[in-house]
Amino acid sequence: MTDLHRLSIRELSEGLASAKFSSRELTEHYLKRIEKIDAQVKSYVTVTAEQALAQADAADAALKAGNATPLTGVPIAHKDIFCTQGIKTTAGSKILDNFISPYDATVVAKGKAAGLVTLGKVNMDEFAMGSTSENSYYGATANPWNLSHVPGGSSGGSAAAVAADLAPFATGTDTGGSIRQPASFCGLTGLKPTYGRVSRFGMIAYASSLDQGGPMARSAEDCAYLMNVMAGHDAKDSTSVEKDVDNYVANLNGTSVKGLRIGIPKQYFNVAGLDADVKARVEESLKKLEEMGATLVEIDLTMTDAYVPTYYLIAPAEASSNLQRFDGVRYGYRCENPVDLMDLYKRSRSEGFGAEVQRRILIGTYALSAGYYDAYYVKAQKVRRLIQQDFLKAFESVDVIAAPAAPTTAYKIGANLSPVEMYLGDIYTIAVNLAGLPAINAPVGFDKDNLPVGLQLIGNYWSESQLLSVVHQYQQATDWHTKRAAIAEENV
Numbered sequence: 001m002t003d004l005h006r007l008s009i010r011e012l013s014e015g016l017a018s019a020k021f022s023s024r025e026l027t028e029h030y031l032k033r034i035e036k037i038d039a040q041v042k043s044y045v046t047v048t049a050e051q052a053l054a055q056a057d058a059a060d061a062a063l064k065a066g067n068a069t070p071l072t073g074v075p076i077a078h079k080d081i082f083c084t085q086g087i088k089t090t091a092g093s094k095i096l097d098n099f100i101s102p103y104d105a106t107v108v109a110k111g112k113a114a115g116l117v118t119l120g121k122v123n124m125d126e127f128a129m130g131s132t133s134e135n136s137y138y139g140a141t142a143n144p145w146n147l148s149h150v151p152g153g154s155s156g157g158s159a160a161a162v163a164a165d166l167a168p169f170a171t172g173t174d175t176g177g178s179i180r181q182p183a184s185f186c187g188l189t190g191l192k193p194t195y196g197r198v199s200r201f202g203m204i205a206y207a208s209s210l211d212q213g214g215p216m217a218r219s220a221e222d223c224a225y226l227m228n229v230m231a232g233h234d235a236k237d238s239t240s241v242e243k244d245v246d247n248y249v250a251n252l253n254g255t256s257v258k259g260l261r262i263g264i265p266k267q268y269f270n271v272a273g274l275d276a277d278v279k280a281r282v283e284e285s286l287k288k289l290e291e292m293g294a295t296l297v298e299i300d301l302t303m304t305d306a307y308v309p310t311y312y313l314i315a316p317a318e319a320s321s322n323l324q325r326f327d328g329v330r331y332g333y334r335c336e337n338p339v340d341l342m343d344l345y346k347r348s349r350s351e352g353f354g355a356e357v358q359r360r361i362l363i364g365t366y367a368l369s370a371g372y373y374d375a376y377y378v379k380a381q382k383v384r385r386l387i388q389q390d391f392l393k394a395f396e397s398v399d400v401i402a403a404p405a406a407p408t409t410a411y412k413i414g415a416n417l418s419p420v421e422m423y424l425g426d427i428y429t430i431a432v433n434l435a436g437l438p439a440i441n442a443p444v445g446f447d448k449d450n451l452p453v454g455l456q457l458i459g460n461y462w463s464e465s466q467l468l469s470v471v472h473q474y475q476q477a478t479d480w481h482t483k484r485a486a487i488a489e490e491n492v
């Protein structure tokens with residue numbers, strides 16, 4: 001079969017179970033596509049062909065023996081932030097260029113246990129700091145919809161790989177939008193789960209109180225399959241929550257759009273810099289949901305102006321602390337010929353970290369320093385609570401909240417926005433992380449340059465099933481999620 005990359009996860013699962021094709025065939029098909037197409041997209045940092053084929057053969061044996069899970073033999077790409085035993089894990093950084101983890105992240109281990117086949121590790125902004133994937137030591141990844149544009153970030157490699165049909169789905173992480181924004185830029189569905197739903201063990205930390213892993217795929221249905229594997233308590237991560245996991249696939253039709261109250265924050269649609277096409281497509285998608293029976297309710301999110309400054313104090317503060325461990329001593333990059341220990345620390349870090357990471361370490365260290373701690377960090381924590389309360393108040397009168405995922409479509413590669421301009425682009429996604437809420441992006445059309453636009457739906461705590469279900473039904477009634485970039489159509 002030459003079009004295995006066109007199949008949804010459910011179709012792959014059914015095809016493997018009924019032996020229409022084998023996992024080896026499917027894996028070889030994807031590896032061949034990566035070999036032929038990824039030179040243009042540059043989504044993979046590491047391709048693990050040999051291991052993938054061995055995993056595929058093991059999956060085929062399990063399928064034959066009748067002890068397969070629904071995902072046995074299905075290929076996946078992992079964001080290069082998830083530790084993979086025996087395979088390089090770089091987090092997009094020079095400082096981890098030679099790092100091979102001695103253990104698997106829980107998300108990776110769960111994937112293996114479910115029989116997933118790892119195609120490789122995909123590109124990202126260094127330590128997940130960024131919105132374009134250009135902050136990677138491994139170079140920029142291209143947006144499959146237009147190769148001179150970025151795929152978004154930080155999970156840009158995950159998004160580009162799926163949008164170019166170089167993986168059927170991928171893992172991502174979201175600290176301030178890094179699943180939703182690249183999903184939006186690449187025309188995909190991506191879910192940022194409630195904080196604590198997915199284990200962070202073995203997921204290289206950026207800002208620990210905000211980081212959360214989640215699925216990126218072509219549809220809500222595909223995401224639901226991956227959520228069934230990723231979600232759940234983990235004794236190795238004390239912030240993962242002991243709470244029953246839903247069967248996200250079984251629940252895909254569990255929430256009716258009829259009667260669903262969708263909150264429209266009036267502050268969100270008057271943001272300076274909101275692109276007219278993005279606004280129009282999002283409004284059209286809301287109209288469609290209204291036709292399907294939802295009610296649109298105007299709401300007030302009064303803290304909107306505080307999102308960017310609050311996030312850009314808390315995230316760098318946590319990052320400056322988390323990144324102290326990269327010192328060139330036990331693993332990772334070490335500078336040449338250090339004269340003493342201080343020189344080793346200083347030069348290993350100056351040479352090993354890129355500019356944006358160094359900027360965040362500086363901001364974070366400043367915000368946490370004795371003289372400024374109360375004025376910046378503590379204040380930001382207080383504002384963070386107000387932002388959370390703003391959402392909780394809104395959820396007293398609505399079921400979900402709608403927003404664009406980003407104010408614009410994908411930037412041009414090399415657009416070279418100033419740091420502050422870049423940070424302002426995170427306005428619609430970061431508050432969700434500050435509050436720990438779940439949110440999903442769904443593709444809802446294109447701008448005048450044929451670049452994808454995304455609708456974001458924010459849910460109350462633990463409402464992943466509801467979000468997936470609402471998007472699933474929208475996707476049953478529309479076909480935006482079936483559109484493919486020209487490069488993905490290429491048969492190899």
Ligand code: GLN
Binds near residue numbers: 131174177
């Ligand atoms: N763009 C945001 C940042 O640079 C979010 C990144 C993320 O979610 N990892 O921090």
